[in-house]
Amino acid sequence: MNNFIYKTDSMVEWLTNWLQQHLHNPLLVEIVKMLVGAGVLAGFVSVLAMVLIYIERKVAAHMQQRLGPMRVGPHGIFQTVADSIKLLTKECITPQDVDRFVFNLAPLVCFVAAFVSLSFIPFAPRIQAVNFNVGILFILGISSLGVFGILAAGWASNNKWSLLGAMRAGAQIISYELSAVLALLAILIFAGTLDFKEIVESQRNGWWIWRAHGIGIVAFLIYTIASTAECNRTPFDIVEGESELTAGFHTEYSAIKFAMFFLAEFINVFLVCAISATVFFGGWMPFHIGDMTALNGIFDLVPPFVWFFGKVFALVFVVMWFRWTFPRLRVDQLMRFEWKYLMPLALINLGVGAVLAAYGGFFFNKF
Amino acid sequence: MSAPTTDTKAKSPTYQDYFINMGPQHPSTHGVLRMIVKLSGETVLGLTPHLGYVHRGIEKMTEAQTAVQITHLTDRLDYLSAHMNNWAWSMTVEQALGIAVPERAEYLRVIMSELTRIASHQLWWGVFGMDLGAFTPFLYGFRDREMINDIFEKSCGSRLTMNYICPGGVTQDVTGEFEGETRRFVEYFKPIIEEYETLVSGNVIIQERTKGVGILPADRAKAYGCTGPVLRASGVDYDLRKNHPYGVYPRFDFRTAVSPEGDSWARYIVRLEEMRQSLKIITQALDQMPKEGPVRTKLPPTLKIPKGRYMARGETARGEIAFFLVGNDSPKPYRVKIRTPCFSNLSAFPEIIKGWRVADIVTVLSTFDVVVPDIDR
């Protein structure tokens, strides 16, 4: 296992030293370090979004008995690159009667919210842009900022369809946020921490999804449903609902501004799956069963980042699977489902979980 | 199921009705249908269709063309029921001129029409899924429709506007592979309908979205002259193939798909059942069809339509198409009125959509299965 603890600390140390030698100003050094971190993350995000879009298209295609992109590069792997270049070089149209400032700000808000949240995710031991002792709380707060971007986009577009979409988004995301947080809380009670790193460490002897009795499974199901809704994905994509609202809040956007919404959507999908993988499936922690050291040793041979990305992409696949299988709910059915079924269930789950945690009724060290 | 609600509270001094313009460029209006929707929140208070975006004046054009030339125009009415439109017009002309149709041609007409009905319902099924937000059924529907299109391509040389059935029979005999290919399609498609059922019908969300939504009561459906699956889903057992038999339909054993509920779900299952019945008809027609023989009666070089009124009615995939023909002893009709199913079906739509949500406009319109060129002519 120690083989795979990456020596990121020494890299950071080296960078800090090098910067101090050349800049001689501690504040400047910190700023440059932050910029480097953000740059690395930005590069990662761009590549990740392209990969996710490619996967989405291929998954969709193969579920629909077709091949998907095949022309640009072998099996069309450069198709999303070509699409991105197209999107970035297109003319950026701002309609005449929009609220210009808000209109231009909205995609940034969406994108930044998704982007910042990603910096708290531990991809592997010591690979985490920011470590923060209330990381999960912070993520939940920041990622809900994205809804402001959507609301602003719908309002500023000066388009009735966009406004309908934005209002739906506001109602939907805020509602489903509740269930998502309640579901996560049930697990956080067991883990006893809000720090991502410690949440992962607490799963050294087994993942929370089964170690927390039924609570973990129920919480996972609730979180999966609620987070799908938060990402505005089918069956909860009433915000965009292309057959009803044509495109919802981003109807009037084009080129790079549209690309930002698009990017934010895929990053959000990755983000909720990453949170899910971290909280329920142990993040980068390999599959361990109690004290069966021999078996655990075999699993340890797989590098942690493979574990992490394997889990995340498996969950991403499930979310994509939803999208290409389910139709869309109607707006009132959606709200009824949340407030009448999902949230009470999450509350009960949390209550039962709290009782169990208080009386130690769960397996800490055994499978 | 939420019952239809009507808005009563929105009467504050600053209140303004929220109007949205749905179409003519909208993904779910299936063409260029435009509707002005009056909303309160998401609830529909009123809906006004504005038609005519693909009005081509076909009725005016008919006055300048001969009976055979008009057959080409009928393809363009409801392009998904091209064969049935051809057939209805051919029947009108045959009735006016007293032309007999060879038996083999009669069977070919039935087979082609039923294949068209299946193809049309396949496309509808796919689009219905897409309107409800599920993209996958669309491609499944098109996958199977492709096989029918291939059969049409081999027999008629065309895939959409076939112009195959013509006054006096059909334009040409089918190729030798036709029977085998059609039988193979029937065998292939029987289990596929069950696949359709498992993919879409059993889905809880589909049922939530359709059951009890957009109920069209039988008396209103009759009053508006709704026909086809829309009428039959309201519990009226009325199918021209049974109730006003034409061609060789009386020789086949099939039943009319009827469902009493009148909601979107009923319209959905009626169409699925119709596909099964069409398969039954095709098999029987292939068995009974004379293996050889003429397929077209020799027509005089000019068809003078005698003085008087003639009318023929046919059951398309969407309902009843009727051609009302007034002749005046000249090759060109004096007046042709085309009664199209979608026009009448759509006229019932504004009434039943009141009180439902924006998303239900899409659902109900989809189950009405309108084809805009058929409405606008």
Add this chain to the structure above:
Amino acid sequence: MSEAASPPPNQPVPPAVPAPAPVPAAPDPFQLEILNILGPGAALENVGKLPTFRVASETIVEVCRKLQAAGFDYLILITAVDYPAENRFELNYVVTRFSQDREFCVVTDIKREVARIETVSDIWAAADWQEREIYDMYGIRFDRHPDLRRILLDDTWQGYPLRKDYVDTVHDVIKRPY
């Protein structure tokens, strides 16, 4: 919208079509039934294949009410035919029952310059849009109609295209010899 009641002198008038003369033929039981329902004002015309009953235009609502009371619940179509030479529009109401396998036509004449008749949309809802279409294409006004607007053409369209004397001034149509 101005109503083009009579054709301008420079426009071609299509060839005259004489009104179909009634051909004496023995009415079958179905036609007798309809004649009974319609009463003495109706005359059977057996020209063509569609049984046709001619009634006076003032009685059309009364006739349609009688038909509906007799169970004719299905109005297949309404259409007008223009006979400029005889200065009349002919309105055709094709009616049947959902339980019947035969249909028939009720015909009435109205003067071209009057171009006005009572609506039957309160009897059969199907008549609503059909009458709007006739208004659109022929300029025939339907009294008491709830929503008499153009339906297929644009609201600003000039003239009524299905009239035989209509000349398209908007589109430059190439006149072909046939």
